[in-house]
Amino acid sequence: xxxxxxxxxxIGIDLGTxxxxxxxxxxxxxxxxxxxxxxxxxxVVYYDKGKFIVGKPAKDKGVFSPENVCIGAKRLMDDxxxxxxxxxxxFSPIEISTEILKCIYNNVEAMFPNNTFKAEGTVITVPYYFxxxxxxxxxxxxxxxxxxxIGIIQEPIAAAFSYALYLDNNVRRDENIxxxxxxxxxxxxxxxxxKCDRDSLIFNTIASNGDDRLGxxxxxxxxxxxxxxxxxxxxxxxxxxxxxxxxxxxxxxxxSAKEKLSFDDIAYIQVIDIPPGEFLECELTVGELRNCLxxxxxxxxxxxxxxxxxxxxxxxxxDKIIKIGGSSKMTIIDELLNDSLGxxxxxxxxxxxxxxxxxxxxxxAYLTNRINNKKRIEINYINVHPLGxxxxxxxxxxxxxxxxxxxxxKTLIFCNTEDNEVDLTIEVYQGENEKCIDDNKxxxxxxxxxxxxxxxxxxxxxxxxxxxxxxxDVTVIQADSNILINKRF
Numbered sequence: 001x002x003x004x005x006x007x008x009x010x011i012g013i014d015l016g017t018x019x020x021x022x023x024x025x026x027x028x029x030x031x032x033x034x035x036x037x038x039x040x041x042x043x044v045v046y047y048d049k050g051k052f053i054v055g056k057p058a059k060d061k062g063v064f065s066p067e068n069v070c071i072g073a074k075r076l077m078d079d080x081x082x083x084x085x086x087x088x089x090x091f092s093p094i095e096i097s098t099e100i101l102k103c104i105y106n107n108v109e110a111m112f113p114n115n116t117f118k119a120e121g122t123v124i125t126v127p128y129y130f131x132x133x134x135x136x137x138x139x140x141x142x143x144x145x146x147x148x149x150i151g152i153i154q155e156p157i158a159a160a161f162s163y164a165l166y167l168d169n170n171v172r173r174d175e176n177i178x179x180x181x182x183x184x185x186x187x188x189x190x191x192x193x194x195k196c197d198r199d200s201l202i203f204n205t206i207a208s209n210g211d212d213r214l215g216x217x218x219x220x221x222x223x224x225x226x227x228x229x230x231x232x233x234x235x236x237x238x239x240x241x242x243x244x245x246x247x248x249x250x251x252x253x254x255x256s257a258k259e260k261l262s263f264d265d266i267a268y269i270q271v272i273d274i275p276p277g278e279f280l281e282c283e284l285t286v287g288e289l290r291n292c293l294x295x296x297x298x299x300x301x302x303x304x305x306x307x308x309x310x311x312x313x314x315x316x317x318x319d320k321i322i323k324i325g326g327s328s329k330m331t332i333i334d335e336l337l338n339d340s341l342g343x344x345x346x347x348x349x350x351x352x353x354x355x356x357x358x359x360x361x362x363x364x365a366y367l368t369n370r371i372n373n374k375k376r377i378e379i380n381y382i383n384v385h386p387l388g389x390x391x392x393x394x395x396x397x398x399x400x401x402x403x404x405x406x407x408x409x410k411t412l413i414f415c416n417t418e419d420n421e422v423d424l425t426i427e428v429y430q431g432e433n434e435k436c437i438d439d440n441k442x443x444x445x446x447x448x449x450x451x452x453x454x455x456x457x458x459x460x461x462x463x464x465x466x467x468x469x470x471x472x473d474v475t476v477i478q479a480d481s482n483i484l485i486n487k488r489f
Contacts, residue, residue: 003027003120003370007112010121010150010368012158012360015101015138016043017074018184018216019326021357022104024119025365028372030162030358035107040353043184045070045096047086054103063252066244070096072217075185077134078440094141101145121150123364125356127186128154129210131385131430132472132489133442139471151367152469155181156190157203157379158359159324163350164194164201165362165371172197175319176206178307178341182333183325184216187300189307191318200376207311207403208384209303216258216327219293223254223284226292227269231282235275246274257284262329290332297336304340310403315341324352381406381468385430385440392417396429396436399464409465416450416458423448426462428474428489443489445474451481 009024019040023032032039038056046058048068053061062069068087076082076093084091101124109117124142126135135152142149153161156179167173173196181188188210195202227233227250235246249271257267267284274280290297308314318341327333329352337346365371387400399410416424424447431439450458461477476485 005370007116008118008120010123010361010364010370011108011119012123012125012153012357012362012364013101013104013147014125014155014158014354014357014360015074015097015141016040016183016356017072017186018043019353020100020104021354022108023354023357023361025361025370027370029166030361030365032354032358033108033111035111041100041104041107043071043074043100045073045086045099047089047091049087052099052103054099063248064245066248067241072185073097073100075213075217077137078131078212080133080137080140094137094144097138097141098144101141101147105145105147119148121364121368122147123151123153123360123367124149125153125155125158125360126470127181127210127212128156128188128190128208129186129212129384130154130470131440131442132387132466132470133440134212135470136489150364152471153360153363154188154190154381154470155324155356156188156192156208157205157381158357158363159322159350159355160192160194160203161359161362161366162355163322163347164196164203167196169198169373169375176313176317177320177322178318179322179324180304180328180333180337181210181324182215182300182327184327185214186210186212187214187303187325189304191307191311191313199374200378202376202378202380204380205382206313207307208382209307209310210384211299211303214296214299215325216255218296219258219327220251220254222296223258223289223292224251226288227254227282227284231280233275233280238276242276246276250274250280254284258289258330259326261286261289262331286331289330290335293332297332300333301336301340304336318342318345321346322350322355324350324355326353328352379468381470383408383466384470386432387464387466387472388429388431388439390427390429390436394436396431396434396439400466402432404466406466406468406470409463411461411463414460414462415456416453416460417455419455420452421455422450422452424450428464428472442472443487445476445485445487447476447478447483447485449481449483450478453480 005027041055044058046053073096190208191206193204260267383404388398426445429439463475472489
């Protein structure tokens with residue numbers, strides 16, 4: 001099969017909370033694009049006077065105009081109706097994510113002569129812990145960015161692809177691999193069994209857990225509060241714009257200090273005009289960082305232990321750890337993993353910042369038959385979030401359980417609940433709580449045009465199917481009323 005991997009490649013995009021990257025399949029391997037000298041682009045959007053700016057320039061402008069900048073839109077993708085106010089206008093998380101996707105694709109496009117670069121297919125990554133509506137919203141952003149999306153892949157699976165594809169074909173492997181994904185805004189722990197030989201590459205997902213509100217952004221805010229208290233800094237009497245600028249400038253130094261503590265025992269923070277007219281100079285040690293983030297480390301360890309409990313594995317059963325996400329590089333994370341799973345298990349020959357987009361490009365090559373080796377590749381997925389509906393008491397009625405192998409579908413028969421009821425609404429949720437108010441509502445199925453009948457006499461057949469990419473398809477049939485509804489969440 002002939003294809004152009006330079007001007008018309010398949011690409012993978014890691015749409016991250018704090019950084020995003022884009023890779024291509026070059027015919028033999030996955031390669032990260034480096035437009036403008038950047039392998040990873042800050043997932044930051046600045047808007048003012050009708051113009052969007054994305055990436056490092058947006059981050060720089062946001063220091064002095066923080067009211068015009070958005071950081072962490074990925075965390076808001078569970079609710080597409082969330083209002084993000086920038087530069088006097090209101091945007092949705094989908095619109096902000098669209099601008100990030102457009103920017104990183106356009107940056108690559110600009111590396112080639114005019115109108116000659118056009119990707120033949122794009123794979124977007126999402127956390128394994130994302131729910132159906134978060135994935136659907138991500139797909140919508142890709143569509144609005146005019147990307148030819150051919151697939152969605154979970155970040156841990158993408159990272160596992162980056163690890164496994166280039167393994168020695170002559171060595172037969174049967175490994176239990178834990179992918180520890182701690183980025184700027186989300187956290188996933190996913191456990192795989194990898195079977196690899198000359199003829200096949202098989203990923204069996206065993207268990208996964210996480211938190212879509214846990215990551216480097218939380219760490220930064222906690223360190224910020226710690227520094228403010230430690231140095232007795234009070235900016236509350238200054239105008240709001242001045243307060244925002246002070247916070248933005250200090251936060252920038254805190255992020256740098258946190259990164260420095262990944263390879264050093266002490267970092268220095270030096271900032272002009274915090275408070276205005278004064279000079280802040282202090283230090284942050286690994287010990288202080290450990291104490292400061294103790295609550296989060298406890299939460300991370302709890303999620304890690306829950307994955308082991310669900311899988312029935314002990315720490316001794318874990319053969320290898322793959323770390324991805326910028327926050328996974330912290331020294332205190334290495335300490336946590338060594339204490340929880342044992343020393344010497346972390347696989348170091350993989351870039352935590354770039355492995356996901358590279359794996360997404362590999363997956364794109366797999367989907368389009370561009371991988372030249374003759375190995376049979378098989379990926380077995382599991383459902384992370386139980387799927388159910390809301391009953392008339394507000395209780396969560398589970399239909400598809402957690403850890404069910406995907407794809408999985410289930411058909412139920414519902415009835416009209418009132419006499420002469422012509423319209424009804426079924427609310428769909430994902431979660432593990434008894435009450436729907438404590439779970440995540442992913443959407444509604446509105447059934448309109450039922451024939452007039454006594455209650456409990458109309459059979460409404462509803463089929464729920466969770467696909468391998470965690471999206472949900474729903475089919476509604478009511479034969480007497482000639483109703484057929486197909487909907488995707």
